[in-house]
Amino acid sequence: MSEEPLVKMRDVWLEGRSDETWNPIINGVDLTLAKGEVLGLIGESGAGKSTLGLAAMGYTRDGVRISKGSVEFDGIDLLTASAAVKRELLGKRIAYVAQSAAASFNPAHQLMDQHVEGPVQHGVMGRGESEEDGMELYRKLRLPNPDEIGFRYPHQVSGGQLQRCMTAMAMSCRPDLIIFDEPTTALDVTTQIEVLASIRDIVEQFNTAAIYITHDLAVVAQMADRIKVLLKGDEVETADTRTMLSAPTQEYTKSLWAVRSFERPLKPAVQTGSTPVISVQNVDASYGTVPVLYDVSFDLHAGRTVAVVGESGSGKSTTARCITGLLPPKAGQIMLDGQALPADYRKRSKDQLRQVQMIYQMADTALNPRMSIGQIIARPVEFYLGLKGAEKRRRVDALLEQIELEPSQYYHRLPSELSGGQKQRIGIARALAAEPKFIICDEVTSALDQLVAEGILRLLARLQDELSLTYMFITHDLATVKAIADEVVVMKDGRVVEQGPKQEMFTPPHHAYTDLLLSSVPEMDPDWLTNLLTERGVDNIGDAAVDKM
Amino acid sequence: MGNVLTIILQRLALGLLTLLIVSIVIFVAVNLLPGNFAEAILGQGATPDAIASIERDLGLDQPLVTRYFQWLGGVLRGDLGTSFAQANFASFSGTTSGATTIAEQIAPRFGNTMFLAMITAAIAVPFSIILGILAALYRNTVFDRATNIFTLTSISSPEFFLAYILILFLAVLNPIFPSLSNIFEGMPFSERVEKSMLPALTLTLVVTAHMMRMTRAAIINLLASPYIEMARLKGLSPMRVIVKHALPNALAPIINVIALNLAYLITGVVVVEVVFVYPGIGQLFVDSVKIRDIPVVQACCLIFATAFILLNLTADIMSILSNPRLRHPK
Numbered sequence: 001m002s003e004e005p006l007v008k009m010r011d012v013w014l015e016g017r018s019d020e021t022w023n024p025i026i027n028g029v030d031l032t033l034a035k036g037e038v039l040g041l042i043g044e045s046g047a048g049k050s051t052l053g054l055a056a057m058g059y060t061r062d063g064v065r066i067s068k069g070s071v072e073f074d075g076i077d078l079l080t081a082s083a084a085v086k087r088e089l090l091g092k093r094i095a096y097v098a099q100s101a102a103a104s105f106n107p108a109h110q111l112m113d114q115h116v117e118g119p120v121q122h123g124v125m126g127r128g129e130s131e132e133d134g135m136e137l138y139r140k141l142r143l144p145n146p147d148e149i150g151f152r153y154p155h156q157v158s159g160g161q162l163q164r165c166m167t168a169m170a171m172s173c174r175p176d177l178i179i180f181d182e183p184t185t186a187l188d189v190t191t192q193i194e195v196l197a198s199i200r201d202i203v204e205q206f207n208t209a210a211i212y213i214t215h216d217l218a219v220v221a222q223m224a225d226r227i228k229v230l231l232k233g234d235e236v237e238t239a240d241t242r243t244m245l246s247a248p249t250q251e252y253t254k255s256l257w258a259v260r261s262f263e264r265p266l267k268p269a270v271q272t273g274s275t276p277v278i279s280v281q282n283v284d285a286s287y288g289t290v291p292v293l294y295d296v297s298f299d300l301h302a303g304r305t306v307a308v309v310g311e312s313g314s315g316k317s318t319t320a321r322c323i324t325g326l327l328p329p330k331a332g333q334i335m336l337d338g339q340a341l342p343a344d345y346r347k348r349s350k351d352q353l354r355q356v357q358m359i360y361q362m363a364d365t366a367l368n369p370r371m372s373i374g375q376i377i378a379r380p381v382e383f384y385l386g387l388k389g390a391e392k393r394r395r396v397d398a399l400l401e402q403i404e405l406e407p408s409q410y411y412h413r414l415p416s417e418l419s420g421g422q423k424q425r426i427g428i429a430r431a432l433a434a435e436p437k438f439i440i441c442d443e444v445t446s447a448l449d450q451l452v453a454e455g456i457l458r459l460l461a462r463l464q465d466e467l468s469l470t471y472m473f474i475t476h477d478l479a480t481v482k483a484i485a486d487e488v489v490v491m492k493d494g495r496v497v498e499q500g501p502k503q504e505m506f507t508p509p510h511h512a513y514t515d516l517l518l519s520s521v522p523e524m525d526p527d528w529l530t531n532l533l534t535e536r537g538v539d540n541i542g543d544a545a546v547d548k549m
Numbered sequence: 550m551g552n553v554l555t556i557i558l559q560r561l562a563l564g565l566l567t568l569l570i571v572s573i574v575i576f577v578a579v580n581l582l583p584g585n586f587a588e589a590i591l592g593q594g595a596t597p598d599a600i601a602s603i604e605r606d607l608g609l610d611q612p613l614v615t616r617y618f619q620w621l622g623g624v625l626r627g628d629l630g631t632s633f634a635q636a637n638f639a640s641f642s643g644t645t646s647g648a649t650t651i652a653e654q655i656a657p658r659f660g661n662t663m664f665l666a667m668i669t670a671a672i673a674v675p676f677s678i679i680l681g682i683l684a685a686l687y688r689n690t691v692f693d694r695a696t697n698i699f700t701l702t703s704i705s706s707p708e709f710f711l712a713y714i715l716i717l718f719l720a721v722l723n724p725i726f727p728s729l730s731n732i733f734e735g736m737p738f739s740e741r742v743e744k745s746m747l748p749a750l751t752l753t754l755v756v757t758a759h760m761m762r763m764t765r766a767a768i769i770n771l772l773a774s775p776y777i778e779m780a781r782l783k784g785l786s787p788m789r790v791i792v793k794h795a796l797p798n799a800l801a802p803i804i805n806v807i808a809l810n811l812a813y814l815i816t817g818v819v820v821v822e823v824v825f826v827y828p829g830i831g832q833l834f835v836d837s838v839k840i841r842d843i844p845v846v847q848a849c850c851l852i853f854a855t856a857f858i859l860l861n862l863t864a865d866i867m868s869i870l871s872n873p874r875l876r877h878p879k
Contacts, residue, residue: 062773086784092784098775098779105776105779108794108797108798118783121786152877153873
């Protein structure tokens with residue numbers, strides 16, 4: 001390429017401040033981006049992808065500094081440029097699309113006010129012109145009611161639409177470069193497709209260069225011309241997308257590619273006539289006067305895993321709240337071993353409470369930060385089993401061994417001293433401490449990186465075999481379902497739309513909604529999105545596909 | 550908007566309930582004050598007979614509960630009662646005026662207090678908010694530290710001390726404002742303002758620190774949020790980031806602190822009134838406590854409580870309205 005690159009980062013070192021010392025985040029990474037090129041930046045959390053992406057804009061968050069190296073944008077040295085020069089570039093020639101549009105739009109102003117702010121302040125367009133251009137962009141991004149949606153406040157617009165509005169805002173000055181920082185991570189698979197397609201279209205249309213940051217390989221495969229893999233602040237390798245997918249050279253990249261290989265063997269079908277451990281029977285529930293569940297019924301049999309899948313807001317977690325008795329259902333009942341459970345957990349006996357345990361999505365907030373690991377696990381041991389003193393300690397040690405953490409090392413530690421995966425293991429041990437029959441796992445791997453998540457899934461599978469536990473596995477990630485489930489329950493808008501053994505669910509013909517969910521999971525094939533859009537008809541993705549049902 | 554209206558009506562009802570409870574507290578507390586009006590009035594010459602006779606005339610021999618309901622009934626009809634001092638014994642006390650009911654007695658004083666509070670608010674609120682915005686903009690600079698030191702010093706100094714300093718510099722050394730604020734009815738507005746300037750400035754110094762520091766803190770608190778980062782990455786100027794993007798979301802705590810300080814301007818200014826001889830309600834209140842003129846004390850307390858509750862109610866409602874989620878429901 002003879003043309004001068006748009007972005008040239010040379011030997012960039014970034015450091016973050018914690019506890020009065022500067023720790024390395026990025027160690028001497030080079031990055032070059034040509035005009036109109038899309039570079040995928042991938043790595044696990046903590047790899048420094050976002051920090052590097054922001055550094056390409058000449059911006060660092062509070063407590064982060066560029067300690068060495070150079071960052072040039074179109075020949076302008078961003079590290080020595082004055083604040084005024086950088087402000088002139090930001091928003092106008094370099095734009096940013098953040099992970100959470102809900103948090104990155106100012107709640108106090110209408111979307112359009114925020115959209116036109118850039119062009120008006122930078123003197124690119126007048127307000128009226130910019131508003132019209134905004135509506136045009138909304139139309140290009142296939143937003144519903146493009147002429148009207150801009151005059152809503154952020155909280156009045158759904159997550160997927162907001163993400164597209166933010167892409168429109170980034171486009172408002174027709175920048176040369178956009179940094180996309182995990183723009184679809186917070187979205188459901190069906191919504192993700194729309195946003196991915198919109199982003200790809202508009203970037204191609206205006207020949208905008210982009211850095212696309214994500215931890216999802218399948219997503220980056222659809223979006224990027226080239227991929228750069230980061231691990232703990234170091235570059236692992238860079239190659240164009242097709243080469244990278246077909247022939248990764250580094251071990252780490254290969255391991256990333258192989259993550260989704262875990263899958264449990266099939267179990268024999270449930271014997272007819274056996275009593276389910278938990279049976280959800282015709283449950284209706286509502287928050288206040290707003291109904292959320294309609295006639296939900298499914299059974300969970302001993303030693304098996306039932307995955308409950310659906311988009312956010314489909315009622316998965318509410319069902320869990322009904323089973324645990326946190327939200328007494330309006331109608332219907334929950335049976336434990338053929339006996340009806342009292343609707344309200346306050347009316348359940350200690351033994352009934354013991355049998356139903358829960359593991360939460362955010363291990364961070366589900367563990368008391370002031371209690372040591374030993375105390376956290378000992379509490380249910382004492383409460384449910386009445387063990388004291390040395391006996392209690394022996395039980396806690398045994399539990400720690402079960403979750404593959406060395407008791408002597410972890411007993412006295414605080415949750416803040418553990419990694420995300422280790423914290424989730426503590427959550428599992430706490431649930432096991434009650435010696436339950438049934439455990440609800442609420443999105444337990446969705447906050448974890450893929451390798452760590454796989455470790456947790458393997459652990460749960462092993463524990464199930466050893467202790468013949470029954471799991472209800474709430475997730476929106478179909479890869480997890482494939483890996484661990486025996487049966488699948490698909491929920492949508494508070495109703496069960498399809499249920500059955502896993503192998504049936506994953507072989508056609510599906511219910512229309514299950515089909516939409518399944519086909520929306522990105523695959524590692526760079527042509528997947530293009531093919532899917534052709535198949536669905538380009539103007540007929542996501543929303544429209546849902547409406548058809 | 551229906552949902553906002555419900556919230557406002559709920560708050561209003563709660564406010565009324567609070568006021569009712571406060572009225573009980575006031576009544577009981579005032580009646581627990583040591584000494585009584587008859588003893589205070591008769592002084593050395595108090596004989597049991599004379600005391601009993603005065604108490605009978607004023608209804609003080611009735612049980613507490615009966616007196617409470619008589620008082621409450623009166624208040625609800627808009628009748629705050631008759632001052633003991635004005636009733637039959639005006640000759641004994643120093644207060645002289647043609648007023649016979651408490652309402653007539655309090656009205657001009659309360660008007661004066663409100664006037665002073667409003668002038669102070671008109672100066673102090675914009676001053677504090679602008680200072681707070683600038684301190685947030687230039688945080689951790691010399692300007693920020695100087696502002697903090699100045700406002701903290703003025704809030705930590707006794708009011709009378711600040712008052713005398715202002716008198717010294719603005720009335721004695723540089724005769725800009727009059728040092729006495731003896732305003733009266735029928736005085737032209739401009740002269741009233743001029744006379745009230747020194748007490749208003751003193752009070753401004755007292756209330757600025759809270760409001761300025763809350764503005765600064767509420768804004769800085771938001772500077773780490775993603776939408777502020779987004780505003781910065783759109784290349785907006787630091788001033789615009791703060792005024793347009795941080796301030797509208799920081800309003801709720803700021804409004805609440807403003808309300809608390811305004812309430813203080815109505816209920817807590819007696820020292821400043823005394824220093825400047827300003828005829829506000831605070832002086833009347835203290836005088837009435839001195840001579841155990843219970844109906845006046847109760848009326849003043851009730852007015853203070855109402856002002857406090859109303860201001861907090863207004864702050865609550867404005868905080869609610871500052872939230873776009875409530876103004877524009879889905």
